């Protein structure tokens with residue numbers, strides 16, 4: 401069955417396409433847009449966090465209704481140092497994302513609509529419906545690509561109802577004072593209410609394999625070790641996020657074959673954290689500015705943007721190589737502890753991908769936490785794929 405042709409069809413109702421749909425509704429309400437999601441709700445089951453400094457003031461303003469929790473500071477804990485980092489830290493929950501977008505977008509959203517095939521101007525649903533548009537943006541999440549050399553940030557998080565208040569003033573972004581297993585391990589804790597926490601057992605690992613039962617036990621053991629008695633586990637989420645160490649960006653984009661793409665499918669994520677909310681916001685702003693929404697024009701604009709982002713991320717991939725390739729896996733936590741000696745402003749610019757030349761010099765100077773010659777080998781442009789920006 402054919403539906404009425406649209407200006408834009410967004411395939412996948414996750415973070416990136418949800419942001420695009422919402423920004424278009426705000427700035428271009430005259431456009432005919434359809435957002436197609438396989439699941440029963442938009443945004444899946446995530447807690448997406450970002451720092452204030454990841455976005456500019458205008459972006460923070462339009463994203464604000466999605467923010468379910470906000471804190472003024474956070475801490476990081478290593479054996480070597482305890483550090484409080486000033487600056488707003490925000491959490492967008494899937495629940496809030498679904499609630500706000502469903503309300504604001506109304507009939508634009510079509511849930512429980514799994515797609516079998518996505519083409520530049522057409523999407524085919526499993527129930528036989530055919531969606532035509534000037535352009536279809538494929539935002540169906542991460543698609544494994546042999547052109548990207550990846551490592552992983554993987555985690556399992558439990559939302560815990562406690563028997564009594566935890567007393568935390570803000571998030572613990574990294575507590576690395578835990579046994580170091582499977583690479584760099586830390587626990588990430590968000591205080592969602594006075595007696596409710598999200599506790600995530602997290603790894604910077606070489607492989608994507610994740611053992612939910614083991615991580616569940618470790619998250620609960622961690623809560624017990626902190627003196628947080630658990631009344632109930634309310635929810636669970638898990639993730640395996642891409643950490644880029646290298647890549648052949650030309651081959652990656654040849655593989656898209658003129659299909660407009662968004663989010664992780666467009667390679668738009670922070671190379672060192674795998675987080676993608678700030679990139680999703682920037683892409684939504686970019687798309688909302690386009691007058692020509694034909695598939696070839698959109699594919700070209702998105703590719704140009706994503707290639708520029710990739711080039712600007714060269715330094716981050718070099719740091720990732722230092723983290724993953726220069727020393728033994730069990731020593732990785734020292735690289736992070738060393739990084740957190742740096743000032744708050746620089747830490748913010750690191751997460752916001754806004755490092756200056758002076759910042760970069762500052763990051764790589766000082767007594768290196770990995771053997772000097774190994775670090776030098778992996779910091780330099782690598783074997784095959786890329787060259788410096």
Ligand SMILES: Cc1cc2nc3c(=O)[nH]c(=O)nc-3n(C[C@H](O)[C@H](O)[C@H](O)COP(=O)(O)OP(=O)(O)OC[C@H]3O[C@@H](n4cnc5c(N)ncnc54)[C@H](O)[C@@H]3O)c2cc1C
Nearest residue numbers: 412414415416438448449515540541639663664675676677
């Ligand atoms: C648990 C978790 C927590 C994360 N936390 C953060 C964080 O704190 N901050 C941050 O910036 N990043 C975070 N990330 C990383 C990254 O931002 C997310 O993975 C983000 O959701 C990726 O956005 P996306 O739009 O590319 O894909 P997704 O948000 O995964 O969206 C893809 C959507 O497409 C739908 N879909 C897939 N196949 C089909 C189909 N055939 N037909 C129709 N629909 C389909 C999916 O159901 C999904 O809703 C997290 C990831 C995970 C997994």
